[in-house]
Amino acid sequence: QVQLQASGPGLVKPSETLSLTCTVSSYSISSGYFWGWLRQPPGKGLEWIGTIYHTGTTYYNPSLESRLTMSVDTSKNQFSLKLNSVTAADTAVYYCARDEEFERGPVGWFDPWSQGTLVTVSS
Amino acid sequence: EIVMTQSPATLSVSPGERATLSCRASQSVSSNLAWYQQKPGQAPRLLMYGVSTRATGIPARFSGSGSGTEFTLTISSLQSEDFAVYYCQQYNNWPPFTFGGGTKVEIK
Numbered sequence: 001q002v003q004l005q006a007s008g009p010g011l012v013k014p015s016e017t018l019s020l021t022c023t024v025s026s027y028s029i030s031s032g033y034f035w036g037w038l039r040q041p042p043g044k045g046l047e048w049i050g051t052i053y054h055t056g057t058t059y060y061n062p063s064l065e066s067r068l069t070m071s072v073d074t075s076k077n078q079f080s081l082k083l084n085s086v087t088a089a090d091t092a093v094y095y096c097a098r099d100e101e102f103e104r105g106p107v108g109w110f111d112p113w114s115q116g117t118l119v120t121v122s123s
Numbered sequence: 124e125i126v127m128t129q130s131p132a133t134l135s136v137s138p139g140e141r142a143t144l145s146c147r148a149s150q151s152v153s154s155n156l157a158w159y160q161q162k163p164g165q166a167p168r169l170l171m172y173g174v175s176t177r178a179t180g181i182p183a184r185f186s187g188s189g190s191g192t193e194f195t196l197t198i199s200s201l202q203s204e205d206f207a208v209y210y211c212q213q214y215n216n217w218p219p220f221t222f223g224g225g226t227k228v229e230i231k
Contacts, residue, residue: 045210045222045223045224045225046159046167046210046212046222047222048218048219048220048221048222059217059218060218061218061219062124062218062219063219095166095167100172107172107214108155108157108212108213108214108217108220109157109169109172109212109214110157110167110169111168111169111178112166112168112169113166113167113168114166115165115166116166
């Protein structure tokens with residue numbers, strides 16, 4: 001059964017870069033599916049950040065696109081997120097999740113999800 | 124961007140009773156609508172996709188209906204483990220994929 005684990009620093013300073021990695025186990029990301037990042041500010045709702053394929057093809061939320069870079073490392077079975085110029089508004093629990101694949105594109109529903117990792121932006 | 128609106132924000136229900144949660148899209152999302160359940164301190168769990176297809180392991184007391192802009196998640200007989208927050212999400216017009224603000228189902 002596929003499992004995902006998100007990891008990274010829990011504290012990032014304003015204007016710096018937030019970096020997170022998602023490690024996938026019991027499934028090779030090169031075999032298919034798309035892989036996404038989502039976040040949830042404390043006490044608030046869910047926001048889709050972006051999705052990546054093992055080829056490196058990416059799909060970003062337009063509201064974050066100018067600050068966002070996603071990448072994949074198939075040798076480590078991992079995919080990553082970098083969000084630069086962070087502010088307090090980027091404080092959230094970040095999740096990685098698997099997205100279904102259909103006709104070489106993401107479908108857009110996510111299952112399963114990782115446990116979240118809280119990232120706080122503060123000096 | 125498609126805006127998803129859920130109602131009510133909080134639903135108070137007694138165990139064993141039926142719960143009906145609503146989700147409205149700002150424009151048609153066809154049948155490209157998913158539901159998630161989130162318990163405190165946990166990640167969301169996919170309940171339903173394609174409006175009415177239950178995800179693996181989801182009990183039959185959960186059902187979904189609707190199309191276009193109006194959708195409903197029904198829990199036929201609430202169990203103690205069903206008290207949680209529920210989110211709808213559209214994946215028809217993207218980017219971005221968008222979520223509703225959630226409905227909290229609490230014990231009455």
